[in-house]
């Protein structure tokens with residue numbers, strides 16, 4: 001659960017795409033992510049969610065330009081890291097060791113010609129150079145187990161895994177160096193609903209177990225209401241409302257939040273249609289869920305990948 005101790009503080013973030021005419025995609029955004037919390041970032045397509053995430057992780061490329069803002073990472077060792085000033089190795093280390101990212105299409109970015117083991121080993125060899133082969137194997141097996149994939153699958157190639165399993169492997173990679181925070185940008189959108197739910201439960205269970213914080217980006221507000229501690233509502237490059245999930249749902253303040261809520265009819269159904277998962281139940285369900293999800297993943301692989 002969230003401890004109200006910040007792990008990341010972003011102030012006055014503004015990003016412009018320097019095209020003609022310029023697009024001001026993010027405008028003066030302040031955001032604090034607390035240690036161990038899931039912070040949902042919601043808003044319709046094009047409102048600037050991905051651009052903001054890239055700015056936080058220093059992944060912006062031209063024509064995107066950070067025109068203002070600071071990002072401070074509060075390391076668990078006590079040091080404050082000015083992310084906007086990090087260079088080369090320090091930036092590389094920050095991106096995987098402290099703050100990792102899972103993208104929507106991540107599962108398609110697995111290398112098709114080398115095994116899952118080789119890809120996990122690559123991460124470990126680069127960031128943990130002294131690690132023995134035995135230790136790397138154990139770590140890689142442990143990571144797959146963590147995300148509910150049979151460690152036997154280490155020798156598999158990407159095409160031998162379902163879409164759901166590949167996305168789980170990407171989450172394992174993002175977890176490989178035990179980061180303090182993760183940015184997940186539509187990590188399950190390309191998957192069918194059953195596989196999606198299995199992975200979301202897994203993410204919630206893992207965050208209970210490992211206590212990393214998550215910025216979870218999606219346009220799917222009902223999903224965020226279920227999994228997030230707090231939700232930031234973004235519109236036209238600005239965060240117009242930021243509150244606990246409960247308050248966003250029960251007592252939305254901004255007109256746009258109200259509109260967004262009303263655009264999901266399922267949220268307005270009979271009482272009981274909306275059930276917020278506390279994460280407690282999810283922790284115990286992990287193992288069972290994996291089996292269900294894997295068989296479903298196998299059944300629906302084609303659909304998930306279309």
Ligand SMILES: Nc1ncnc2c1ncn2[C@@H]1O[C@H](COP(=O)(O)OP(=O)(O)OP(=O)(O)O)[C@@H](O)[C@H]1O
Pocket residue numbers: 017019023025043044045046047048049050051052063219
């Ligand atoms: N390379 C680019 N050049 C110009 N404008 C861009 C570029 N990339 C994004 N934009 C614009 O920046 C704004 C924010 O885009 P962004 O992708 O961050 O939104 P988003 O909320 O993540 O959308 P989605 O949910 O569709 O991914 C949009 O108006 C988009 O058209």
